[in-house]
Amino acid sequence: MLPIIQDIIIPLIAIAAAELGDKTQISILLLSSKTKKHIELLLGIILAFVIVDGIAVLAGAWITTIVPIDILKLISGFIFILFGLIMLIKKDREDKEKTVDKNIFLTGFLLIMVTEWGDKTQIAAALFAINYNPYLVFLGTILALTILSIIAIFLGKIISERINEKLITKIGGIAFIVLGIFFLLQIGASEMVFAIH
Numbered sequence: 001m002l003p004i005i006q007d008i009i010i011p012l013i014a015i016a017a018a019e020l021g022d023k024t025q026i027s028i029l030l031l032s033s034k035t036k037k038h039i040e041l042l043l044g045i046i047l048a049f050v051i052v053d054g055i056a057v058l059a060g061a062w063i064t065t066i067v068p069i070d071i072l073k074l075i076s077g078f079i080f081i082l083f084g085l086i087m088l089i090k091k092d093r094e095d096k097e098k099t100v101d102k103n104i105f106l107t108g109f110l111l112i113m114v115t116e117w118g119d120k121t122q123i124a125a126a127l128f129a130i131n132y133n134p135y136l137v138f139l140g141t142i143l144a145l146t147i148l149s150i151i152a153i154f155l156g157k158i159i160s161e162r163i164n165e166k167l168i169t170k171i172g173g174i175a176f177i178v179l180g181i182f183f184l185l186q187i188g189a190s191e192m193v194f195a196i197h
Contacts, residue, residue, distance in 0.1 A: 007136035008143070011128040016144040019121050023179050025152045027080075027111055030172040032156025035104045042146075042153055044105035048112030049145045056122040057129040057138045077184040079114050084176030088169070121145070 019025060028045060032038055116122055121141070128137040 004133070004136060007132040008140040010132065011125065011137045011140035012144045014128070015121055015124055015141050016148060018124060019145065019148050022121075023182075024112065024115060024119070024121075025148055026175065027115070027179070028108070028149050028152040029156040029159070030175060031104070031108060031111070032153040033160040033172065034156075034169070037104045038153050038157060040105040041108045042149060044108035045112050045149050046142070046146055048109045048116065049142060049149075052113060052116040052122055053125045053141045053145070054138060056126040057134045057141070059126065074184065075114055077180045077182075079111070080176045080180030082180075083111070084173045084178075084180060086173075088173035088177075 028041075032041055035041055125137060125141045128141070
């Protein structure tokens with residue numbers, strides 16, 4: 001395999017496999033089921049991936065030393081819970097759609113920016129950049145994440161057309177809260193492991 005192709009394909013396949021079915025893809029699917037502005041959502045998501053994974057490629061694994069991983073998980077957990085509560089509390093469909101549609105670029109951007117710091121994808125991109133051409137690793141990483149995000153948005157669109165909106169909102173709200181609690185529990189688990197050692 002040509003080195004140029006290898007430096008793109010290996011990160012693309014590895015990161016796509018690692019990210020498939022991940023919390024990020026579930027979040028994108030849920031957000032896309034709540035909006036009609038799928039292109040804006042995709043652009044916000046891609047911009048966040050470019051920043052997060054671009055920094056990872058430039059900085060290597062050093063990125064997680066900027067902000068402790070537990071702080072990142074804590075912030076992510078609270079943001080997921082907040083998104084979930086907002087989805088469950090909002091009762092008026094038109095207000096909900098306006099709120100989600102109005103801020104969908106920013107919502108998608110912030111969701112990825114907060115949840116991807118220190119994530120396995122970011123760390124993998126940093127490690128690949130050490131061993132392969134960093135520019136090609138970046139290209140492979142962004143291609144993988146963009147393809148998966150398009151698939152998640154497409155699935156979210158299909159789901160929103162076939163399932164009752166109130167049911168989607170309840171499922172989405174509960175899923176975001178569960179993901180937020182999962183992040184918070186990870187912090188508690190890592191503190192227990194640290195205390196044992």
